[in-house]
Amino acid sequence: MIYSDLITAKYVCNQINASIHQNHQNSYNLILVPSDLVAIQQLLEEEGVHGILTVHIFPWELIRLDGGVMSYELPGLFKMLFVDGDRSMLPAVARSLWSLQLLLGRIPLTLTQGRFSLQVRTMVDTLCNELGTSDKADSDISCMLVVDRDVDYASVLLTPVTYVGLLDEVFGISSGTIELDSRVTGNQDGAREKINYQLSSTDAIYNEIKNRHFSDVFPFLSSKTKEMQSEYNRSCNVALQEMKHYVATELRKVTALKRSLAYHIGACEVIIGEMGHRYESLHQVEKNMLEGRNKRENFSYVEECLATSGKLTSLRLLCLLALTQDGLSVDEATLLKTQFLHCCGYEHLVTFHNLEKLGLLTPQGMGTNPGNTSSGASDAAGKLAGRVAQVVSQLPKRTGAFQAFAYKLKLFPEASEEYDLKQPKDPGYVFGGLYVPVVCRLVSLLIKKELSPEEIVKLGPSIGTTSWAKKPGDWDMNRKSFLVYFVGGVTYAEIAAFQLLEKLTGARILVAGTSIINGNSLIQSVV
Secondary structure, three states, rough: OOEOOOOHHHHHHHHHHHHHOOOOOOOOEEEOOOOHHHHHHHHHHOOOOOOOOEEEEOOOOEEEEEEEEEEOOOOHHHHHHHHOOOOOOOHHHHHHHHHHHHHHOOOOEEEOOOOHHHHHHHHHHHHHHHOOOOOOOOOOOOOEEEEEHHHHHHHOOOOOHHHHHHHHOOOOOOOOOEEHHHHOOOOOOOHHHOOOEEOOOHHHHHHHHOOOOOHHHHHHHHHHHHHHHHHHHHOOOOOOHHHHHHHOOOOOHHHHHHHHHHHHHHHHHHHHHOOOOOOOHHHHHHHHHHHHHHHHHHHHHHHHHHOOOOHHHHHHHHHHHHHHHOOOOOOHHHEEEEEEEEHHHHHHHHHHHHHHHHHHOOOOOOOOOOOOOHHHHHHHHHHHHHHHHHHHHHHHOOOOOHHHHHHHHHOOOOOOOOOOEEEEEEOHHOOOOOOOOOHHHHHHHHHHOOHHHHHHOOOOOOOEEEEOOOOHHHHOOOOEEEEEEEOOEEHHHHHHHHHHHHHHHOOEEEEEOOOOOOOOHHHHHOO
């Protein structure tokens, strides 16, 4: 069973051919997830295994990870779409959304943000016309918002402050499961003692702390530990009949709760050990970057990270710096690129090329080259434009393009003494009160109904479209039920922001994506 990936399929062909050369008489079956590709069939023919193995297709559906969170579990799709420009998986994504609407009913209103989301919506409409729709008269969802991941890179690059967000940063969560090593379990037998622990709302401790600000997690775990200790002391002094009842009904539950508590306390200690020494400075630098202030200090901090932190952390900050100041000047980009290549190796030249394709490291003042301009003149003009951009960037100015867009959509929460991260009233708490995810703000506007859907979708940073499955007049705006689908992946910070929005407004919001990603996994996909 493999993803529909040409390189992985080549590995499979090599293994089968090696087995055949050893005269092994086996039967071979290849299961492709989630769809078949013509290129893979051609590869099987070229490798001489097409008639030897049987190919099956497993078009799995959206997988429910927890509560109102679903994932299509295609972690390689982000790179395929936004770096390689490979759209071969989009029909499978569209089919999964069509299948979901067979269960929930045809969603009357679909909004899109981005070029890939528009293609997915068009494919879904085609499937509905050709294969049919649900028999349900009314859908459980009143509005679906499909967005491309590049609509809001800042929400991926920023460091989250929620417990589950930091768990993903430090340990990495795969399909709702986390791998805990001896630092958490307390066993000292090395790799053999790694355990996979499922993170879901059925875990009472995790359900309580997953979306809390990290500073509020330890006090809760401490109070829970004291409660369990007092419960244990009480159970030691009960009569024999009560003890039998306790063992029969409560002991297993208490044991599971105790194990969960120990794991989460251990995970918190590891997070503090990994990030505690640099979190405050990192948070302040990210704040300055978002607001477009202290550019020299921000640049120096990125340089420092090149020497003290890993390549993923430094590249992540470098991308955030370029994103928030509308690109790097030629001199800045050259200096940081040279330092990074000296530190991590020249094989990462392709990494910078990929980041430029994503639009995360676009140089300032670098326009297109006119067809009749010589290369020497173009280079000179580029250097001059870069120096002009560098000088201009150091002049005092009110806001850049990123800040202007953020102020327009009110993505920067208003700082006040009443802003409490432990009792949040604003989705921006997921980044410590620095930033509200773009898509969360758009959904908030849909819930408030201050603007029409057509007006709201135009506020987004990318190509926005509106599609009605019913007449606009038949759409019930009082039914606050939404499906938000991220093409390219959704972050745990965004999920926490939507879940708080649900709590504050009473709306029902299902969050889905082609995968769950974070800043490190985004950068890793292009390294």
